[in-house]
Amino acid sequence: MSWKNVEYAVKLIVQVIMVAFTSLAADPSVVNLGQGFPDIPPPSYIKEGLAKAASEDRMNQYTRGFGHPSLVKALSQVYGKVYGRQIDPFKEILVTVGGYGSLFSTMQALVEEGDEVIIIEPFFDCYVPMVRMAGAKPVFIPLRLKPGKKTITSADWFLDPDELSSKFNSKTKAIIINTPNNPIGKIFTRDELQMIADLCIKHDTLCFSDEVYEWLVYKGHQHIKIATLPGMWDRTITISSAGKTFSVTGWKLGWSIGPEHLTKHLQTVMQNTLYTCATPLQEAVAQGLVLNYELMGQPECYFTSLAEELEVKRDRLATILQEAGMTPVIPEGGYFMLVDVTSLNLDLSHITDDEAYDYKFVKWMIKEKKLAAIPVTAFVGDESKKQFEKYIRFCFIKQDSTLEAAGNILKNWAKS
Amino acid sequence: MGVIKNLAASLIVIRQSSFRNNHKIIMSRRLHARRTDGVDKNVWVEFTQLAADYKAVNLGQGFPDFSPPQFIQDAFCKAISGGPQMHQYTRGFGHPPLVKNLAKFFSRIVGHDIDPLEDILVTVGAYQALFCAFQALVDEGDEVIIVEPFFDCYQPMVVMAGGKAVYVPLRPREGSTVLSSGDWILSAEELASKITSRTKAIVINTPNNPLGKVYKTEELQMIADLCIRHNLLCISDEVYEWLTYDGAKHVKIASLPGMWERTVTIGSAGKTFSATGWKVGWVISSGHLIKHMKTIHQNSIYHCATAAQEAVAHGFEREYEMFGNPESYFKQLPAMLHHKRKKLALCLQSMGLQPIMPEGGYFMITDISSVKVNLNDQSNTDEPFDFRFVKWLIKEKGLATIPVSAFYSPEHRKEFDKYIRFCFVKEDSTLDAAEDILRKWSQQE
Numbered sequence: 053m054s055w056k057n058v059e060y061a062v063k064l065i066v067q068v069i070m071v072a073f074t075s076l077a078a079d080p081s082v083v084n085l086g087q088g089f090p091d092i093p094p095p096s097y098i099k100e101g102l103a104k105a106a107s108e109d110r111m112n113q114y115t116r117g118f119g120h121p122s123l124v125k126a127l128s129q130v131y132g133k134v135y136g137r138q139i140d141p142f143k144e145i146l147v148t149v150g151g152y153g154s155l156f157s158t159m160q161a162l163v164e165e166g167d168e169v170i171i172i173e174p175f176f177d178c179y180v181p182m183v184r185m186a187g188a189k190p191v192f193i194p195l196r197l198k199p200g201k202k203t204i205t206s207a208d209w210f211l212d213p214d215e216l217s218s219k220f221n222s223k224t225k226a227i228i229i230n231t232p233n234n235p236i237g238k239i240f241t242r243d244e245l246q247m248i249a250d251l252c253i254k255h256d257t258l259c260f261s262d263e264v265y266e267w268l269v270y271k272g273h274q275h276i277k278i279a280t281l282p283g284m285w286d287r288t289i290t291i292s293s294a295g296k297t298f299s300v301t302g303w304k305l306g307w308s309i310g311p312e313h314l315t316k317h318l319q320t321v322m323q324n325t326l327y328t329c330a331t332p333l334q335e336a337v338a339q340g341l342v343l344n345y346e347l348m349g350q351p352e353c354y355f356t357s358l359a360e361e362l363e364v365k366r367d368r369l370a371t372i373l374q375e376a377g378m379t380p381v382i383p384e385g386g387y388f389m390l391v392d393v394t395s396l397n398l399d400l401s402h403i404t405d406d407e408a409y410d411y412k413f414v415k416w417m418i419k420e421k422k423l424a425a426i427p428v429t430a431f432v433g434d435e436s437k438k439q440f441e442k443y444i445r446f447c448f449i450k451q452d453s454t455l456e457a458a459g460n461i462l463k464n465w466a467k468s
Numbered sequence: 469m470g471v472i473k474n475l476a477a478s479l480i481v482i483r484q485s486s487f488r489n490n491h492k493i494i495m496s497r498r499l500h501a502r503r504t505d506g507v508d509k510n511v512w513v514e515f516t517q518l519a520a521d522y523k524a525v526n527l528g529q530g531f532p533d534f535s536p537p538q539f540i541q542d543a544f545c546k547a548i549s550g551g552p553q554m555h556q557y558t559r560g561f562g563h564p565p566l567v568k569n570l571a572k573f574f575s576r577i578v579g580h581d582i583d584p585l586e587d588i589l590v591t592v593g594a595y596q597a598l599f600c601a602f603q604a605l606v607d608e609g610d611e612v613i614i615v616e617p618f619f620d621c622y623q624p625m626v627v628m629a630g631g632k633a634v635y636v637p638l639r640p641r642e643g644s645t646v647l648s649s650g651d652w653i654l655s656a657e658e659l660a661s662k663i664t665s666r667t668k669a670i671v672i673n674t675p676n677n678p679l680g681k682v683y684k685t686e687e688l689q690m691i692a693d694l695c696i697r698h699n700l701l702c703i704s705d706e707v708y709e710w711l712t713y714d715g716a717k718h719v720k721i722a723s724l725p726g727m728w729e730r731t732v733t734i735g736s737a738g739k740t741f742s743a744t745g746w747k748v749g750w751v752i753s754s755g756h757l758i759k760h761m762k763t764i765h766q767n768s769i770y771h772c773a774t775a776a777q778e779a780v781a782h783g784f785e786r787e788y789e790m791f792g793n794p795e796s797y798f799k800q801l802p803a804m805l806h807h808k809r810k811k812l813a814l815c816l817q818s819m820g821l822q823p824i825m826p827e828g829g830y831f832m833i834t835d836i837s838s839v840k841v842n843l844n845d846q847s848n849t850d851e852p853f854d855f856r857f858v859k860w861l862i863k864e865k866g867l868a869t870i871p872v873s874a875f876y877s878p879e880h881r882k883e884f885d886k887y888i889r890f891c892f893v894k895e896d897s898t899l900d901a902a903e904d905i906l907r908k909w910s911q912q913e
Contacts, residue, residue: 089557320500
C-alpha cells in the first residue's frame, strides 16, 4: 500500500485524539460520559450463551471464514424479516470483526485510487482514514441546522439537497451514511434517504450504510434501511454490529449485508486479511439472535427493550443538562447526545493552544469539573469546524449511578 | 484514459450480463478495487467446503479436533463471568494483562527486554498479524522473498500491499533418501541470488507449514547474515513454535545478534493453546516497526475481543510459572502430538506411501507419485495433479487432505504437485478412521 496514504491517514487519525481523551479521563475520579460503550451489563443470556459455546470442543476451533453457519442463518432470518426479502446467508452476508471490520472490508473491496467518497459531517471518525487508506479522496458535506431553530432535536439537522447534489460527480464511487447517526443521533427520514438514493442511482454510485445503532430508536421515530428503497439493494452495503445490538462492544463482531456481486469482494478481502472471526462469540450471537427473533415485536425483545431503557436515560441526561444551563440536542436514536455549550459563556481565550473551542472546553471540563465528554469537531473536516465547535458529545448508555454522578457535577456547576 | 475507462466499463458490462442471465444491469461501472484482483481464489474456502459437503474424515485444515486444555477453558469461563468490562472494548493494541504477560514470557526466551506497550501488537489471529506486517512494511514495488513451500496467504498479502513476491524453494538434499523435513534445505547461493535493490523483506515460517521443517541455528544465521548485509526485514511466522519433535529445537531468529531491530515475529494463541477458534494472535518486534503495524491495525480492526485476550493472558501466566516443567502445556502438547505423528507415519508407510517426517508443526506431507489411480475427472486437467487427487480422495474415499502445490508459487507448482498434506493434530479416533479408509483402499488395489 502507498506509504504516503498511510502517513496522511496517521495525521487524520482521530482515534489518537480518542486515546488522548481516554487517558485524560482514565482518572477514576472522572465521571466518564465520553467513551461510546456501555457500563451497563449485557443481557445475561448472551454471556451464558458464550460460556455454553466455549464448553463445546468444536466451538473452540476455526469455523467458516465468511461467517459461522448458525450465525449467518440467524442473520438471514432476522434481516429477512426486517428487509422483507430473502437474504442468502452464504452469499449476501459477511461476518466481520465489529462494524469497524465491515467498514474496512467494504472500503478495501470497493474503493480505490481515483475514487471519491462522500462523507456526511459529523461522521464516525474512522471513515476518513479508511477512505484514505483505500487511496481515495473524501468529499465532505455537513448536516446543517434548520434556520431560525434553536437546537432542540437531532431532527433539526438536515442535508441541503442542492449542496448534496453538487458533491456528486463521475468520480464518486460511494456515499457513506450513518443512521442513526453518531454523534448527533439523527435518524434519516424516508424522504431524505430517497433523495440520497435518487442521487446514487443517477450517478451510478454505491451506498455504504452504517446502521450499527439500528435498534436504538426512540418513540415516534422509525429506522429505515436505504437498501429497501427501490433500486438500492443492488448498490448498498449495510453494516451492523453485535456489540451495539447486544451491549457487548468487547466481542467485536459485526456483519455486512448486501447483494452477492458486492459482498463477494468483501469476502475476498476477508480471506486475505484475517480469514475468519472467533467461533464461540459467533455462536453466542447466533443464539441471542434466534432468541430475539422469536420475540420480535414484543416488549421483551432486546431490540425493543434496550431502546426503552435508553430512552429513560436519554431524557434524564437531557433534563440534567438543561438544568445546568446547557442546550442538549435530543437524539432520535443512538446512544449519544450533543450538547451546545454556548450559553455557558465560558471564556477559554486564556488557553493559547491552537485547538478548536470544544477541545479546550472538554479538557477544561475533565480537569476542573471531573466530567468527561468528547469534542464534536473530532467528527468533522477542517472546513466545518467553526460550525460545530460549540458542541460536545455525551454518551448515555451508562448506569443510572453514573448519570446521577454527572448530574451532581452539573448541578454544582449551575450554582457556581 | 477516458477511452480505456469506457472500454473497460463496457467489457465489465458484457461480462456481467453473461454471468447474470436475465438480471438487469444495475451498475455499469467497475465495482471492485483492483487490489482484490487475482486474490479471490482461496484453497481453504474451496477444500473446507468440499470436506464438509462430503462429510469426509478431515485431516485437511489445520485445527485440533480435541479440546483446548482445561486450564485455558477455565480461564475463558472466568473471563466471561468477570465484570462488565470483560464484554466491552479494551485497549486497541492489546489488552493490558495480555501484553504484559506476553512481554514477560517472551523476554525470557528472546533475551531482550520487551516493552509490553511498544513492542507488541495483539491481532485477530496470526493471520491478521501477517496482514498488518505486510501492509505496514511492504510498499508499492517492494520485493518480498518467500521461502517455498509457504503458508498460502503470504503471496496474496504481498500482492495486496502492492509488492512483488520472489520465491526460493526448500529443496530435498541431493543424493539421500528424503525421509525427514530436515533433509529439505535452503541454498545460501540461491537465496542470495534472489536479493535485489528492491528487496524489502524475507518471510520465513519455522516450524514450517506444510513441510514441518524446523530451521537450525546455522540456517537462521545464514538468513540473518543476508538480512543484515542487505538491510532487509525478516517476517518470522512462528505459530507452531512449541511443536517440535525428536529433540529438534525451535530457535527465534529475532534472538540472533543484529536481528531484534529488523525482525517481526508472529505468534498464535490458537496454535499455542489448541483454540484456533479464538483468533488471538500477536506480533512482537522493535517499537519502530510495531508503530506502523499499529497504524494499520487501528484503521482496520482497532480492537480485538476482550474476554479471549483475558483468557490467553491467564494461559501465559500459568505457562510462565510452569516453564520447563512436565506439566507445562508447551511440553505436554508436543509429547501428545509426537505419538500421533508416529501413528500417522506408520499408517502411511504401511500403505506404501512415503511420508516426510516433520521435525515440527501440525502437518506431515507425503509423496503420492507411486499411487496408481484413475482420477476419472474429465473436468479439470489444467489443475495440478495433487489438487485433482485430493478432490478425488475426498469424493471417492471420504478422506480430506490438502494438496501441497497450494503452498507453492505459480511458477513452481508443477514441480511439486505430487505431495499431499495431512494434519495429525486430531483425536486418535479420527486418525483410526483415516487409517481404516486407507487400509480398505489398499486392500482393494
